[in-house]
Amino acid sequence: MSRKKRIAIIGTAGIPARYGGFETLAEQLVRQLGDKYAITVYCPGPKYTKEERKTSFQSARLKYLPLQANGLQSIPYDSLSILHALFSADVLLVLGVAGAWLLPFVKLFTRKKIIVSIDGIEWKRAKWNRLAKCYLWWAEKMAVKYSHADISDNESIQDYTAVRYTSLSHIIEYGADHTVQVTPTAKDKEEYPFLHKPYAFKVCRIEPENNIHLVLEAFATMPGYTLVMIGNWKNSEYGSSLYLQYSGYNNIILMDPVYDQRKLDVIRGNAYLYVHGHSAGGTNPSLVEAMYLGLPVLAFDVSYNRTTTEGKACYFKTAADIAAIIGNTRLAVLRENGFRMKEIAHRRYTWEVVARKYDELVQRVLNNKGKIPVTPSVATIPAEQLISYELAHLQAPTPFYEKR
Numbered sequence: 489m490s491r492k493k494r495i496a497i498i499g500t501a502g503i504p505a506r507y508g509g510f511e512t513l514a515e516q517l518v519r520q521l522g523d524k525y526a527i528t529v530y531c532p533g534p535k536y537t538k539e540e541r542k543t544s545f546q547s548a549r550l551k552y553l554p555l556q557a558n559g560l561q562s563i564p565y566d567s568l569s570i571l572h573a574l575f576s577a578d579v580l581l582v583l584g585v586a587g588a589w590l591l592p593f594v595k596l597f598t599r600k601k602i603i604v605s606i607d608g609i610e611w612k613r614a615k616w617n618r619l620a621k622c623y624l625w626w627a628e629k630m631a632v633k634y635s636h637a638d639i640s641d642n643e644s645i646q647d648y649t650a651v652r653y654t655s656l657s658h659i660i661e662y663g664a665d666h667t668v669q670v671t672p673t674a675k676d677k678e679e680y681p682f683l684h685k686p687y688a689f690k691v692c693r694i695e696p697e698n699n700i701h702l703v704l705e706a707f708a709t710m711p712g713y714t715l716v717m718i719g720n721w722k723n724s725e726y727g728s729s730l731y732l733q734y735s736g737y738n739n740i741i742l743m744d745p746v747y748d749q750r751k752l753d754v755i756r757g758n759a760y761l762y763v764h765g766h767s768a769g770g771t772n773p774s775l776v777e778a779m780y781l782g783l784p785v786l787a788f789d790v791s792y793n794r795t796t797t798e799g800k801a802c803y804f805k806t807a808a809d810i811a812a813i814i815g816n817t818r819l820a821v822l823r824e825n826g827f828r829m830k831e832i833a834h835r836r837y838t839w840e841v842v843a844r845k846y847d848e849l850v851q852r853v854l855n856n857k858g859k860i861p862v863t864p865s866v867a868t869i870p871a872e873q874l875i876s877y878e879l880a881h882l883q884a885p886t887p888f889y890e891k892r
Contacts, residue, residue, distance in 0.1 A: 492526040493854060496573035499566050499583035501557040502531030503545050506747045509641075509662055509773035510583040510607070513842070515545070516663055517581075520843030522547035525850070528577065530569040532557040560620070562586040574598060579850055585610060585624060588631040595634045601853040604631040605639040605660075608769030608792070609648060614696040615724075629653070636853040642770030644791040656860040658849055661771045661796075663839030664780035670753045680755060682741055687714035688814070689759035689783075691752070691774055692766065694719040694727035699765035699788055704734045706810035711739050713814055715763070716755060718743045757781045761822060763810070764793060771796050776837040782830035784822040786813060800828045 497514045505511035514529050521527070529545070533552040541552055551572065555565040566587025573580050574594065579601045582588075594600055610616075611624035632638050632653045640646040640657040649657045677683045688707070692698045700719070707715040721727040721742060734740050746752045756762070762778035764787040775796055778785060787793040789803035802817070802825060804810045 492524065493579065493850070494526045494528070494577045495521075495579045495581055495850065496569070496577035497527060497529045497581050497583065498569040498573060499557070499562075499586065500529065500531070502535060503529050503548070503550070506745075510605075512666065512773060513583070513662060516666065516839040517843060517846060518546050518548040520839055521847055524847065528573070530565075530572070532565060563589075563623075570594065574600060579603060579853065581605075581846075581850075582631070582635075583607065585627040585631040588627040588634075591630055591634040595636075601850075602635040603637045603639065603849060603853060604635040605641065606631055606645070606649070606657075608641070608645060613768050632657070637849055637859065639849070640770060642792050643795045645770040650862045654862045656862055658845070660842060660845045660849070661837060662773045662776055663842045664773070664776040664833050664837040665839055666749075667757070667777045667780055668753055669757045669781055670750060672754050672758055676751075676754050682714060682716055683754070683758055685714060686760045687716050687741075688761040688763050688786075689716050689756055689778075690763045690765065691718040691746075691756065694721055694724060694730070696726055697766065697768040699767055700727075700730055702788075702804075702807045703763050703765050703810060704730060704740065705807040706814075707740055708734060708737055709807070709811055710814065711737075714739045714741065716741045716743065716759070718746055718752075718755070720745055753781075756783070759783060760819075761786060761814070764788065766790075766793065768792075771837075776833055779829035779833035780837060782826045784825035785829050786810065797829065798832055800832070801825060 497517065500510045500514045501508055503511060503515040503518065505515045518527055518529065527548040529548050529550055531550050531552050533554050534556055536552070542550055544550060553565060553568055555561050555568065557565050562584070563586045566582070566584065567590055570580060570582065570587050570590050577600065580603070582602065582604045584607045585604065591602055594602060606628055611621045611628060616624065632649060632655065638649065638657045639660050640649060641661050643659060646657050646659050672683045690703060694700055707713060719727065721731040721744065731742055735742050746755065756778065762783040762785050764772065764775045764785060766772045767788050767790050770792050775785070775787065775793065779797070785797055785801040787797060787801050787803055789805050802813050804813060
C-alpha cells in the first residue's frame with residue numbers, strides 16, 4: 489500500500505480555529521481531507537500556553553514555532569515553516585505571501601510542489617507602512633511566479649492576477665457550514681440582554697479597511713437602531729480611539745472577541761441585519777458565514793463583496809448610505825435579502841465543495857500539470873501562418889451572417 493501524500497499547511501495562526509479565515513480553512517481541510525493525506529499544520533508557539541499545545545488535531549500533526557504568525561513576524565514565521573516542511577512534505581500549501589521570498593529557491597532546487605493562496609491584495613491594506621507594502625507587492629509577484637498553482641478566493645482577485653501576471657489562478661472560496669442557527673436560551677438572554685430586541689451585527693478585525701468608523705458613525709445618528717459589534721478593540725490605536733468615542737452610546741454595544749463558537753452563533757444568528765464593511769481582500773469568511781445563516785447583508789460597495797453576494801445584497805459607500813438604507817428599507821425587503829444570501833451560500837460556500845476543490849488542485853500539481861496561461865492560444869501561432877489564414881479568409885465566400 490502506497491503511503492499518503494504529505495501536505496504542510498503554512499501561514500495560519502494555528503488550529504483549532506479562533507477566528508480567521510485561514511485558520512478555519514486549515515481546520516476544515518484537516519476534517520475533510522485528513523483520511524486521504526498526511527497533514528501537518530504549523531502553529532505560532534507564543535499564542536498557546538504549554539497546556540494548550542497539542543501534538544495533533546484530529547489526524548493532523550501540529551508543529552509549533554517560536555514566532556507569532558501575524559504582523560512583521562509573519563515573514564520569519566512563514567519562512568521557517570517552509571524550510572521545516574521541506575524535510576517532510578510533498579506539497580506546501582502556503583496561505584499568504586509573507587514567506588514568498590523563499591519560493592524561487594524551493595522550486596529551483598527541490599521537487600516539492602507549491603500551492604499559494606495569495607489572500608486578496610494584501611499590499612493594498614491600509615494597516616501596512618510603505619516599506620511593508622513594497623515587500624508584499626514584490627512577494628505577491630514571487631508567490632504567483634514560483635508556485636505550481638495559485639489560488640484566488642474571489643473572481644475579482646482572479647481578474648487582478650490574470651491582468652498582472654498573465655496566468656489564471658484557481659478560484660476556491662471559503663466554506664460557512666460550520667456555523668449553525670442557535671435559538672437563544674433564557675441563560676443566553678440573561679448574558680446578552682440585547683437578544684430581547686432587534687439589532688444589527690458586525691464581527692471583524694478592527695482595522696481601517698474594514699470601515700468600522702463609517703458603521704459606528706452611522707449608528708451614532710440612529711438612536712432607535714441597535715448595533716452589536718465584536719472585535720479586537722485593544723489591539724491598535726484605531727480600535728482604542730473608536731471604542732473610547734462610541735462605547736458610551738446606548739444603542740451601540742462594543743464587545744471583545746468571542747471565541748466560543750456557540751456564543752458567536754447565538755449573537756450573530758439572531759441579528760436582523762449583518763453589516764459588512766470590508767473594503768480589501770477577497771471572499772471574507774465573516775460575510776459568507778452571515779450569508780449561510782440567512783442574514784440580510786448590507787455590504788461596503790466594492791467588487792469583492794458584490795462578487796461574493798452575486799450583486800444581490802444592499803451596498804453602501806458612506807455612513808449616510810448606511811443610515812438611509814436601514815431607515816428606509818422595509819422588514820419584508822430585508823427578509824427577502826436574507827433568503828437570497830442563504831441560497832447563494834448553501835450553493836457555493838460549503839466545506840465539502842471547498843475541500844473537493846483543494847483535493848483536485850493538489851492532485852493537479854502532483855501530476856505536474858502546469859499553470860493555465862491567460863494569453864490566448866492564437867498568440868502562439870507564427871505570423872506567417874496567421875497571414876495565410878487571413879489570405880484564405882479574404883478569398884472565402886460571404887460570411888454566414890451576411891447570407892440571405
